[in-house]
Amino acid sequence: MISKLSTDKMANAIRALAMDAVQKANSGHPGMPMGMAEIAVALWAKNYRHNPQNPRWINRDRFVLSNGHGSMLQYALLHLSGYDLPMEEIKNFRQLHSKTPGHPEFEITCGVETSTGPLGQGISNAVGMALAEKLLAAEFNKPGFNLVDHYTYVFTGDGCLMEGISHEVCSLAGTLRLSKLIVLYDDNGISIDGHVEGWFTDDTPKRFESYNWNVIRNVDGHDVDAIDQAIKAAQKSDKPTLICCKTMIGKGSPNKAGTHDVHGAALGDKEIAATREAIGWNHPPFEIPADIYAAWDAKNAGQAIENEWNALFKAYSERYPQEAGELQRRMKGELPGNFEQAVKDYLATCREKKENIATRKASQNAIQAYAQVLPEFLGGSADLTGSNLTNWKECVAVRADQPGNHINYGVREFGMSAIMNGIALHGGYIPFGATFLTFSDYSRNALRMAALMKIRSIFVFTHDSIGLGEDGPTHQAVEHVSSLRLIPNLDNWRPCDTVESAVAWEQAVKRKSGPTTLIFSRQNLPYQERNEEQIAAVRRGGYVLKDAANAKAVLIATGSEVELAVKAADELAAQGVPVRVVSMPCCDAFDRQDASYKASVLPKGLPRVAVEAGVTAFWHKYVGLEGAVIGIDTFGESAPAGVLFKHFGFTTEKVVSAVKSVIA
Numbered sequence: 001m002i003s004k005l006s007t008d009k010m011a012n013a014i015r016a017l018a019m020d021a022v023q024k025a026n027s028g029h030p031g032m033p034m035g036m037a038e039i040a041v042a043l044w045a046k047n048y049r050h051n052p053q054n055p056r057w058i059n060r061d062r063f064v065l066s067n068g069h070g071s072m073l074q075y076a077l078l079h080l081s082g083y084d085l086p087m088e089e090i091k092n093f094r095q096l097h098s099k100t101p102g103h104p105e106f107e108i109t110c111g112v113e114t115s116t117g118p119l120g121q122g123i124s125n126a127v128g129m130a131l132a133e134k135l136l137a138a139e140f141n142k143p144g145f146n147l148v149d150h151y152t153y154v155f156t157g158d159g160c161l162m163e164g165i166s167h168e169v170c171s172l173a174g175t176l177r178l179s180k181l182i183v184l185y186d187d188n189g190i191s192i193d194g195h196v197e198g199w200f201t202d203d204t205p206k207r208f209e210s211y212n213w214n215v216i217r218n219v220d221g222h223d224v225d226a227i228d229q230a231i232k233a234a235q236k237s238d239k240p241t242l243i244c245c246k247t248m249i250g251k252g253s254p255n256k257a258g259t260h261d262v263h264g265a266a267l268g269d270k271e272i273a274a275t276r277e278a279i280g281w282n283h284p285p286f287e288i289p290a291d292i293y294a295a296w297d298a299k300n301a302g303q304a305i306e307n308e309w310n311a312l313f314k315a316y317s318e319r320y321p322q323e324a325g326e327l328q329r330r331m332k333g334e335l336p337g338n339f340e341q342a343v344k345d346y347l348a349t350c351r352e353k354k355e356n357i358a359t360r361k362a363s364q365n366a367i368q369a370y371a372q373v374l375p376e377f378l379g380g381s382a383d384l385t386g387s388n389l390t391n392w393k394e395c396v397a398v399r400a401d402q403p404g405n406h407i408n409y410g411v412r413e414f415g416m417s418a419i420m421n422g423i424a425l426h427g428g429y430i431p432f433g434a435t436f437l438t439f440s441d442y443s444r445n446a447l448r449m450a451a452l453m454k455i456r457s458i459f460v461f462t463h464d465s466i467g468l469g470e471d472g473p474t475h476q477a478v479e480h481v482s483s484l485r486l487i488p489n490l491d492n493w494r495p496c497d498t499v500e501s502a503v504a505w506e507q508a509v510k511r512k513s514g515p516t517t518l519i520f521s522r523q524n525l526p527y528q529e530r531n532e533e534q535i536a537a538v539r540r541g542g543y544v545l546k547d548a549a550n551a552k553a554v555l556i557a558t559g560s561e562v563e564l565a566v567k568a569a570d571e572l573a574a575q576g577v578p579v580r581v582v583s584m585p586c587c588d589a590f591d592r593q594d595a596s597y598k599a600s601v602l603p604k605g606l607p608r609v610a611v612e613a614g615v616t617a618f619w620h621k622y623v624g625l626e627g628a629v630i631g632i633d634t635f636g637e638s639a640p641a642g643v644l645f646k647h648f649g650f651t652t653e654k655v656v657s658a659v660k661s662v663i664a
Contacts, residue, residue, distance in 0.1 A: 006295050007224045010045060011037035012279045013080060013292050015252050018072040019275060020285040021093035021100070023266045028094060028102065031250040031262035032070030035221070036155060036186050039245055042227035043153055043184065044077050045295070047235075051302030052082035055110045058331050059309050061150045062113050062129045062426065066122030067157040067186065068103040069264065075100045078111045080288070080296035085109060087286055106425065106453045114425050115453050118445055120163030121418050123183065126154045127169040128422020128431075130181035130240070131398075131407075135378070136428045138403035140327050145316045147309075147327070151235065154183040158196050161185070161204060168415030173240045174212035177400040181240040182231065186221065188249040194260045205244055214239040221245030252279045330376050331427045333456065333512055342373045343506045347535060350498040354527040359520040359559070360462040362501035364389035370505060371395070378429040380407030381460075382416045387522075388434035388462045413439045417446035417459060424455040430509060434460035436468075437477035437519060440484065450515035451489040457515040458508045464494065465613035466648060467560050468522040472638030481558075482618035484517055491588045494519040496562035497527050500585045503538040507589070521560050523641050528562065528583070541589025542601055548578030552663045554602060556582045556622055557611040561650065565611050568655035579659060580606075584622075607662035611655060613645075628658040 018033035033040075049061045065074045072093065078085045085099060092098035099109045103117030113129070116122035130152040137148040160166055173181055185204070189196050205215045214237040216230045227245060234241035250262030254274045267275065276282065283289065317324035329336070346369035355362070371377050371392050379395060381388045385408070396404030409416035413435045420431040440447070440461050450457045466476045484492045491511060493504035501520070508516035528545060530538075537543030545562065546569055557565035565581045572579050582601055584590055590598065602608065608627040610619035616631035623629060632648050639647070 007041050009292050010041045010295055012281050013288055014076045016281050017076040019267050019272050021072050021090055025094040026266050029069040029264045032067055033073035035188055035247045035249040035251050038222045038224050039184050039227055040077055042224045046228045047231045049305055051306045052299050053303055057306050059150050062152040064122045064126040064154045065104055065116055066154050066160045068116030071104050074104050082297050082299040083111045091286055119159040120165040123154050123156050123160050124165050124169040124418030125422035126152050127173045128419035129426040130178040132423045132426035132428055133180055135403050140323055147316055151180045156183055157186045159191055162200055165414045168412035171211050178240045179238050182234045184243045184245055186247055187244050188247045190249045190260050192263055208242040214241040216243045219243055219245045221247035254278045336373055338373050347502055350502055355498050356524050356526045358524050359495050359501050360389050362498040363520050366502045366505040368392040376430050378405050378431045380409050380433040382409045382413045382435040383411045390434045390460055413442035417443035420457045421450050424457045432458035432460055436463040437461035437480050438475050440480050448487055451487050454514045456512055459517045462520045463522045464519045466636040466644045467641045469641040470638055473635040476636035478632050479615045481614050485587055489514040491516045493586045494559040495585045496559055496583055497525055500538055525560055526563050540593050541586035542582055542584035544601055545583040546581035551578050551580040553607040553659050554580045554582055555609050556584055558584055561611040567652045571652055571656050609658045628662050630658055
């Protein structure tokens with residue numbers, strides 16, 4: 001049992017580290033760590049099951065600091081409880097190459113489960129983590145063996161709950177009854193602009209009750225015992241829980257506590273001295289007494305918890321060896337040994353059938369083939385399953401009382417994408433989710449965070465251009481593919497037929513170093529003939545699909561426009577103008593190839609023309625200023641697809657004319 005005297009000192013250690021680190025950096029947010037210090041003690045010292053000596057232990061609780069601007073709270077907790085985060089890193093807060101960046105970053109700081117900072121996304125990732133825990137438990141736990149059994153805890157503030165994404169994900173969490181999700185709400189009534197009652201008057205408890213959450217109201221956020229009791233009550237609920245903790249931002253600061261002045265700026269030397277006196281902290285900056293370190297140290301207790309679980313897993317492995325091996329494989333993110341053969345077999349099927357189908361259907365066929373050997377597939381769609389085609393014959397819909405492998409996210413594109421990131425971060429699944437390409441705008445920041453964290457989320461976007469036709473310009477994506485290509489570490493595939501779609505899925509599944517978008521057509525596209533060497537070259541992102549001796553120019557195309565490039569090449573050949581056709585389904589992968597390969601596909605000095613049903617600016621990186629780009633730099637129109645392609649100049653005649661213009 002930890003005494004009140006000890007808990008007071010433990011909380012004040014957080015306050016001291018937060019104000020000292022922010023002061024040294026002259027940058028940061030001391031108010032939230034100081035205001036949530038007792039909440040942190042109640043969770044981390046009394047309830048949080050983790051092992052600082054093994055931050056990746058499978059059955060650890062997950063902790064998400066959704067209000068990530070208060071990052072010094074998490075760094076203080078990691079340092080004090082025994083993680084590999086020495087005091088020198090605390091002193092280097094917000095400095096170049098430190099392990100204590102301005103906002104928590106996944107795989108930069110051990111013990112950080114997800115990168116947070118963009119408000120609302122941390123709590124959204126946590127919903128994905130809690131969902132992954134629930135589904136894995138249903139799949140792997142056996143009577144007497146609760147192998148997967150951990151909580152996901154979230155610290156959040158007013159800002160996260162103002163963000164629209166919080167409505168999306170918390171609504172779904174309540175519907176799915178994610179009872180292992182516990183959110184501690186720092187209800188301090190302050191944001192950067194001041195007291196929030198001028199712009200945030202939601203009845204937050206009622207809002208969450210309407211989501212089917214368990215809500216614990218009016219908890220004194222500075223009473224460790226009261227918070228502890230609330231957490232233990234939440235652990236017994238069959239619903240996700242919101243614990244509403246009334247706090248004072250910057251508590252301990254005599255002159256700034258309770259104001260927005262303490263939110264996002266250093267306190268200053270005078271106020272820090274006054275705070276030290278007010279809280280009875282008589283220690284120099286960055287100095288923690290041995291007794292407080294001892295009270296916080298979680299290494300021995302954490303190792304004992306993991307040892308207990310290891311014994312359980314050993315017994316489980318003896319009784320259920322196949323399941324034990326499968327869980328370990330999946331949590332490591334390793335693919336099954338028969339995946340390569342499944343890809344080879346499916347590619348052979350594609351070459352045999354030579355189907356002329358929409359690539360969204362080709363995508364579904366690839367999912368169907370690969371799902372047979374990938375039990376970790378966890379698909380879904382933002383209310384467009386019948387259009388996105390992300391389901392497969394054997395998939396089972398996830399419901400509150402029914403585990404499955406396909407999620408109906410509802411009309412929640414941003415929420416879906418951030419939840420997928422949480423699932424990927426938790427481990428055990430390869431998540432993919434879909435919407436129309438034009439709605440990638442809604443989910444863009446989650447895509448960016450996936451790329452920043454280098455996690456394996458797969459974002460499926462269908463209805464990729466003016467080719468979707470009558471739905472009109474609101475639904476016709478013209479700038480989206482190019483804009484997605486601007487995000488670092490995001491691979492974007494826009495395949496032209498069944499073979500390229502199969503390879504795109506293969507590469508997305510294999511890619512462990514970052515996310516992938518898979519961009520598919522609504523309309524049917526023709527099968528393109530290839531040899532084995534060309535199929536292998538698809539994986540390199542760009543390759544020669546159709547060549548000609550003494551080619552006068554290169555036609556570069558993606559997706560639905562590859563068909564147009566091939567037809568134009570045939571017409572040019574008939575006119576005595578040989579050209580090469582390059583299919584470039586993934587510019588990102590192509591750009592990573594060595595110089596000799598890129599030169600073999602796009603020879604220097606050979607004029608180039610690019611064709612894509614999107615904005616033109618991107619393609620000048622390949623065709624140069626001398627080349628031509630056939631694209632669309634306006635919004636679309638509402639009409640049948642064939643009419644639109646002709647109206648916007650995606651015709652054989654225009655491509656032929658463009659080639660002649662660059663070789664003249």
